[in-house]
Amino acid sequence: MTQPHVPDPARLAQPTGDPLGEILHLLKLTGTFYCQSRMTAPWGIAIPGFPEVMSFLVVIDGTARLQVGTDAPFEVTKGELVLMTGGAPISLSSDAGARLHTLEELPIRKVTDLYETVEFGGGGAPCSAMYGLVRLDHASSPMLMALLPDVLRIDPWDEEAGSWLQGTLRFIAREAGALRPGGETVITRLADVVVIEAIRRWLAHAPEANTGWLRAARDPQIGRAIVAIHRDPTADWTVEGLAQVAGQSRSAFAARFTALVGKPAMQYLTEWRMNLGRQSLRDTRLPIASIAADLGYQSEPAFNRAFKRVFGIPPGQVRRAAPPG
Numbered sequence: 001m002t003q004p005h006v007p008d009p010a011r012l013a014q015p016t017g018d019p020l021g022e023i024l025h026l027l028k029l030t031g032t033f034y035c036q037s038r039m040t041a042p043w044g045i046a047i048p049g050f051p052e053v054m055s056f057l058v059v060i061d062g063t064a065r066l067q068v069g070t071d072a073p074f075e076v077t078k079g080e081l082v083l084m085t086g087g088a089p090i091s092l093s094s095d096a097g098a099r100l101h102t103l104e105e106l107p108i109r110k111v112t113d114l115y116e117t118v119e120f121g122g123g124g125a126p127c128s129a130m131y132g133l134v135r136l137d138h139a140s141s142p143m144l145m146a147l148l149p150d151v152l153r154i155d156p157w158d159e160e161a162g163s164w165l166q167g168t169l170r171f172i173a174r175e176a177g178a179l180r181p182g183g184e185t186v187i188t189r190l191a192d193v194v195v196i197e198a199i200r201r202w203l204a205h206a207p208e209a210n211t212g213w214l215r216a217a218r219d220p221q222i223g224r225a226i227v228a229i230h231r232d233p234t235a236d237w238t239v240e241g242l243a244q245v246a247g248q249s250r251s252a253f254a255a256r257f258t259a260l261v262g263k264p265a266m267q268y269l270t271e272w273r274m275n276l277g278r279q280s281l282r283d284t285r286l287p288i289a290s291i292a293a294d295l296g297y298q299s300e301p302a303f304n305r306a307f308k309r310v311f312g313i314p315p316g317q318v319r320r321a322a323p324p325g
Contacts, residue, residue: 033133034188035108036117041124044093044100051087053133054145056195058082062127065098067091068151083198086150094127114188132191139275140230143213144199149206154198168194216260221246225257225265233273234296239265274310277303281318288315 037045047055049069057066059076067073069088073096076082084090091100101120109117136145168190175187203209216222225246229237242265243253257265273295280291292303307315 034115034191035131036115036187037127037129037131038117038119039094039127039129040121041094041127042098043121043127044091044098045106046100046102047090047092047131048103049087049089050133052145053087053135054195055084055087055090055131055133056082056191056198057084057092058130058191058194060128060130062125062129064127064129065093065095071151081154081194081198083152083154083195084150085145085148085152088150092129092131094121094125130187130191132188132195134192134195139272139279142275147209147212147214148199148202149208152198152202154201213261216257219256219260221248221253222257222260225253226261226268229269229272233269233276234294236296237266237269270306271310274307277307277315278311278318281315288319291315 057064057076058081059078061078063078064076065073066076066082068084068090069086073091093100106118107120111117135141171186171190175190203214210218217226225242228242228245235241239254240250242257243250246253246257248256254265257268261268263271277291277295280286280294281288284291286294288303289300292300295303297303297306304314304316311318
């Protein structure tokens with residue numbers, strides 16, 4: 001029988017300097033779709049919702065009217081970035097009276113598997129915009145997505161946003177205007193950077209970004225324990241071992257962890273392992289038994305039971321829904 005992997009609390013208790021930074025340093029995006037649009041008024045587009053996927057809009061020239069779900073519509077001006085995290089359907093238009101076209105009705109030109117362009121409208125005032133669908137690709141993503149606001153707006157011309165963000169969006173606008181060979185690759189990579197920066201700015205400045213799991217990650221003691229779990233999720237962790245990492249007594253650690261994170265440390269550990277497992281089920285073709293063993297489970301049935309408790313479905317169902325490898 002495989003012996004349990006016992007963590008070394010003394011090594012894992014070393015200060016990290018920035019626990020939240022370490023937790024999020026692997027944050028990356030998986031682009032699922034990007035569209036460069038050039039429209040002339042009147043124009044309108046209805047885009048369906050995509051669960052568990054973020055969308056973003058950058059207006060490169062002109063203005064657009066944006067409605068997210070059933071919320072009140074608002075105007076997006078040149079250079080403004082809007083990140084939508086809730087997966088709600090959206091509508092984009094030149095004005096309130098414009099007819100909304102479905103994606104099937106648009107004259108879309110496919111450039112690559114991930115990149116398309118579209119030009120249409122009534123010949124009036126022009127608007128150029130970039131729209132994309134992206135997925136946060138990390139086990140911490142569900143926790144972060146749950147805390148992000150449904151709509152996050154950033155004006156890159158605001159002095160606080162920094163000149164590099166302004167320059168990046170200008171560069172995207174130039175590439176989008178010319179679309180030289182390889183331009184779609186440049187645009188999609190830069191768009192990913194801009195979206196991650198939008199999330200980082202929210203983390204740095206929004207008062208609500210200092211609550212729940214994010215507040216716990218910033219805590220100098222609880223943050224170390226969370227980082228330890230993330231660094232070594234297969235270890236045979238106990239509350240006592242995590243308390244030692246945090247430099248607290250068992251009782252003080254258990255109470256503070258639950259108060260900040262909203263769940264006990266052992267439940268957090270299980271959910272983190274299951275998020276890692278779900279990511280492996282989606283992204284690899286490893287047998288479920290191998291994934292279970294990699295996460296420290298002595299048997300596949302034990303992993304299956306824990307997975308179903310967390311997500312409500314067995315791991316085999318996630319594997320069957322994953323795209324072919």
